[in-house]
Amino acid sequence: MTTLSIHQRINLAPAQTCHDSLADDPWAFDAIPGYGPGSSQDDSVPGFAPTNAIARPGQLPEAYRSMNDEELHRRIRQAKATLGDKLVILGHFYQRDEVVQHADFVGDSFQLANAALTRPQAEAIVFCGVHFMAETADILSTAEQKVILPNLAAGCSMADMADEDSVETAWEDIAAVYGFDPENPKPDAYGKLPVIPVTYMNSSAALKAFCGRHGGIVCTSSNAATVLEWAFERAHRVLFFPDQHLGRNTAKAMGIPLEQMPMWNPRQPQGGNTAEDLQHAKVLLWHGFCSVHRRFTVDQIDKARRDAPGVKVIVHPECPMPVVDAADASGSTDAIQKFVAASQPGDVIAVGTEINMVNRLAAQYPDRTIFCLDPVICPCSTMYRIHPGYLAWVLDDLVAGRVSNQISVPEQIAAPAKVALDRMLAAKPR
Numbered sequence: 050m051t052t053l054s055i056h057q058r059i060n061l062a063p064a065q066t067c068h069d070s071l072a073d074d075p076w077a078f079d080a081i082p083g084y085g086p087g088s089s090q091d092d093s094v095p096g097f098a099p100t101n102a103i104a105r106p107g108q109l110p111e112a113y114r115s116m117n118d119e120e121l122h123r124r125i126r127q128a129k130a131t132l133g134d135k136l137v138i139l140g141h142f143y144q145r146d147e148v149v150q151h152a153d154f155v156g157d158s159f160q161l162a163n164a165a166l167t168r169p170q171a172e173a174i175v176f177c178g179v180h181f182m183a184e185t186a187d188i189l190s191t192a193e194q195k196v197i198l199p200n201l202a203a204g205c206s207m208a209d210m211a212d213e214d215s216v217e218t219a220w221e222d223i224a225a226v227y228g229f230d231p232e233n234p235k236p237d238a239y240g241k242l243p244v245i246p247v248t249y250m251n252s253s254a255a256l257k258a259f260c261g262r263h264g265g266i267v268c269t270s271s272n273a274a275t276v277l278e279w280a281f282e283r284a285h286r287v288l289f290f291p292d293q294h295l296g297r298n299t300a301k302a303m304g305i306p307l308e309q310m311p312m313w314n315p316r317q318p319q320g321g322n323t324a325e326d327l328q329h330a331k332v333l334l335w336h337g338f339c340s341v342h343r344r345f346t347v348d349q350i351d352k353a354r355r356d357a358p359g360v361k362v363i364v365h366p367e368c369p370m371p372v373v374d375a376a377d378a379s380g381s382t383d384a385i386q387k388f389v390a391a392s393q394p395g396d397v398i399a400v401g402t403e404i405n406m407v408n409r410l411a412a413q414y415p416d417r418t419i420f421c422l423d424p425v426i427c428p429c430s431t432m433y434r435i436h437p438g439y440l441a442w443v444l445d446d447l448v449a450g451r452v453s454n455q456i457s458v459p460e461q462i463a464a465p466a467k468v469a470l471d472r473m474l475a476a477k478p479r
């Protein structure tokens with residue numbers, strides 16, 4: 050009888066991709082509305098127009114579209130050398146390797162915004178991530194620094210599932226349910242507000258500003274529990290947006306029963322809930338999700354355990370709750386990195402997060418077997434739009450004294466958004 054190796058059992062052969070167009074250059078679909086191949090553009094979330102998505106002015110100049118990879122990388126290296134410490138390039142964990150190789154810092158969105166603060170001499174911060182990340186970097190950077198998103202079509206489908214108008218309307222509806230003034234909620238006899246809004250970092254600056262103006266706060270996937278504790282010290286309940294899964298997974302781990310976490314669907318009266326449900330609610334979960342992380346399933350975990358007995362499974366908390374429950378551990382990208390770093394040579398680890406990060410971990414730890422739970426490769430298709438061609442273009446422009454694709458958050462949004470970010474920084478675990 051033939052004994053299959055662990056690699057054969059878990060099928061580490063190159064997998065199929067979730068969409069054939071992923072092999073195309075991103076400028077082939079940049080002008081088309083939507084998020085690109087493999088994204089949630091086909092997801093049937095009714096009425097969620099990408100109203101936070103920015104315009105897509107201009108296309109990558111033809112010269113850069115037709116350059117070969119060698120020439121693009123040569124230009125990027127040359128521009129970096131010319132600009133020196135006037136430039137800092139940030140690369141998100143989920144970014145493609147061809148771009149990450151040029152980054153001065155690699156991390157999650159908040160780590161990167163903070164990393165940029167260590168380079169006050171940098172006049173240009175080139176953020177190889179998605180739109181909300183560049184916005185956060187702009188809010189936290191100095192007035193003199195320019196934040197650049199190489200491809201303006203790099204949005205985030207999850208962030209766009211909660212737009213400012215929908216949240217404002219929901220807040221008014223919620224105020225009517227709980228009987229408070231939406232512009233000036235007052236604490237009750239116990240010193241607590243009826244509701245506090247909490248937004249995930251993966252949201253537009255406008256929503257961070259909404260939280261800043263309404264006594265609310267921002268959270269990341271690393272500190273969501275601490276932030277919810279902060280909120281429950283000040284309020285009876287929380288409106289959590291845009292990611293239902295992070296909200297549900299975090300609140301459940303804190304001991305809040307599922308029946309006290311109704312979904313708020315902004316398309317339905319009272320969010321689709323009865324008045325009684327809402328009176329008992331502790332967390333109102335916005336109807337949003339990440340199209341990458343919702344691909345992970347319990348079946349994939351079961352298969353990994355069958356194929357590789359002893360496998361350790363870690364998933365991101367943007368995955369659906371049954372997946373997080375079935376895994377051995379869950380955590381932010383930073384926590385996943387640390388989990389892998391703390392493993393031993395010979396360990397087998399299945400990871401439920403974006404494929405570029407998983408592949409990079411597998412390359413970084415060749416003495417361990419690290420693989421993605423999803424056998425069908427589906428990168429974050431919006432992040433994927435930052436092709437080296439776009440990076441070369443914006444850097445060449447900087448060398449020529451031009452700032453292209455700048456992300457600039459207006460002061461009337463940046464100031465209250467920073468209030469909500471500062472509250473997050475001040476929140477300490479109990």
Ligand code: SF4
Binds near residue numbers: 143204339
């Ligand atoms: S992985 Fe999901 S949440 Fe993160 S940027 Fe991509 S679409 Fe947005």
